[in-house]
Amino acid sequence: MLQSDIQYTKVRWLLTIAGLFLYVVDIWTDIGLALKYFQEKHFVWTGLTLVFVLAGLLVTQIFSYAWYKDDMNDVWINPEGRPTISGMSKGGLAVLHLFGFGIFTRYYHLLKRGSKVIWTTTDSYTVEERREAHHNLFCLATDLSMLKLFESFLESVPQLLLQLYIVLGHEECSVMQYLSMAFSFFNIAWALVDYRRCLRRSLPQTREMPSGLPTAIYLLYKLCTITSQILSYTLLLILSTYTTVALTILWLMATTWTHLLQTNFCSSLGLEFLYRAVIGVILTFTFFNVKGQDTRVAMIIYYSFYSLINVTAPLLLAFLKPELQITTFLLTVSGLIFGFSVLGLVCLLLYYLLLHPRGMWREADEVDGLRKETETTKRIRNFLQP
Template sequence: MLNPENKTMRFTKQNFAMVVLGIVTYIADIGADLWIARNYFCKGQYLWCSLTLTIVLLSSLVVQFFSYTWFKEDNEVKLNWICLLHFFHGGMFTRYWIALKYGYQAAFKQISLEDRLIDDLSSIIHKTAIDAIADISMLRLFKTFLESTPQLILQIYILMTSNSSAISQYFSIVMSFSSVTCSTVDYQIALRKSLPDKNKFTRLSSKITYLLYKLLTLTSWILSITLVMVLSTKIAFILVALFWFGGICWTLKQHTEFCKSTAAEVVYRTVVSIILIFTFFNIKGEKTKIPLSVYYVIRILATSAILCTCMIQKLSFNGKIHLLSMTMVVAFTLVLGICSLLVYYKFFHPNNNCTQDVVDGAETEREKICRISKCTMQ
């Protein structure tokens, strides 16, 4: 039963509007990638076209894999039509349709009185809508760090190293940045909304500070990796590989148990290790003060080393970019991002036992409410 006094456990009209906005941005993001790939193809830049489409395809395959796996787990039977939809990469659209269907019923057709509990049917509808949004937020988070972030690095690199630019490139970069920042905040909101034992992420100041922390730290790191790519693609590959190796070691050490099957768990751990290349991700319900501190100390040291190396090797850039301005942007966004992180944890972080980005956590007295609650079980 849902308690009307606890409105954070109800699917509201605002939540429904966010679902609609999510569909629009999801389609726009895909459209931007296809647009820029088409332009590269028309210009005879087949390498850039292939890399752009490869990133899109690989991320979509992973998203379809998890989406179909979750459908099978939820229904405990093989659904042929669901399998067919996912084969044609329609998994996210299927989930958005479910969220719209139950979200509309919950937000516009279910009525709850001030001093009465709403009925069992309404409770189920609200819960189903919230669970659907939670699943979508997790899938979009996976898509963000498998597609949008690599796409950002690729497109910025192309802009830095080419003598011409196109509107499609800037549009793709803007959409990728929007996808990265919004999906991380959306995941945090969905996580807390779906777990009744957690304080909710409702204050606007909390959301803005959290968004700035993610946006600025990600911007600094993305530009740093791009600078290394301009200097040497081999060194950039080694740098990313080292961070991925560190991420996979940390993930294995945590002994995650997110998926029921071994194969799916391997894919999940690989995805999480890729996310850890770009941002901190708490994959267990443990205190994150020390891991978070270590993560961003390493990030600061790595960024500083990159900037120093670039200034020493500035002749290697051959005037391709205004190096001084770029290094100032990287340093400025990193400092502001770390400051936003400190402000968020000091003043705005909801008071609870686990910090943000919780995916896999220690078992508590929490009820199994949705998939995210399963993620926070050991």
């Protein structure tokens, strides 16, 4: 019998369905909002809303297809050199990804394989075989969670920023906007925690993040820092739409830093540049360890700059638009920025000082050591480290 911390459990299987639901609803609420803006002749808002949806879909399809091809060419995963993977040819996979069904294909395979492993009882497998089956499920889930992380920062996070700017800066409020923001927020939260837990579990010599308090503190740290950052950017956009130029410069700086780190995540140079550009977007809103190295100094610099933006944004709006100094709007948003910033940084310190899993996983024995390093495990080893 496998221990609970090395199993892809029934609860995880059901939560995968919940993640799929959030993903679909988030996209459809954004598309519905774009249609609403189009009917109201807000064509710029329509275009931006759709651009973020399409950016998330396009990038995730590109990486999903590339990973399928890598796995197909892997001698350990496909020792017979078959022209198919998971029952699909390269052409079939290309068509599915061309029409945006790449993530749905991965959900289907994860749920199908998971149901065979966790919803059926059989004594025909040894402990090692069952361990390997559960590990493979976590690898499938980790690939999917990385794609969801990309999608959330390319679609949900910019969407949340855009809708907050419209609601706060133009006083355009509707039920559809609030639904879009709510599901974007939930999708971000889900992507962060799911990625964190799946990544650590799929690496055999890394301890899994415990559930309960550590997960809650980590989620609070990420959500509070990202939310305060988005609110600060929103105030700067209200002050001037030229803030988009400053955000572009921040993205270029983050992308350049990622390039200087010489990441080796992708199998081709073109995909590697795309990957670094995506990481630049993520770093514009939150910090991740890009190469799995000690980043204490980089994190201190990052969050010092983050704190400077959160202090500067409300002050600039108050001084440059004095008519807003005593309004409920500015006081409320400034209070939220301050509160989320402090809470986020406190949770960051609590998590990394007291709750962050350290050391080797206790089950990292000779079975794990003998496991062949496939393209999947190589890829996961190079994933972003939270």
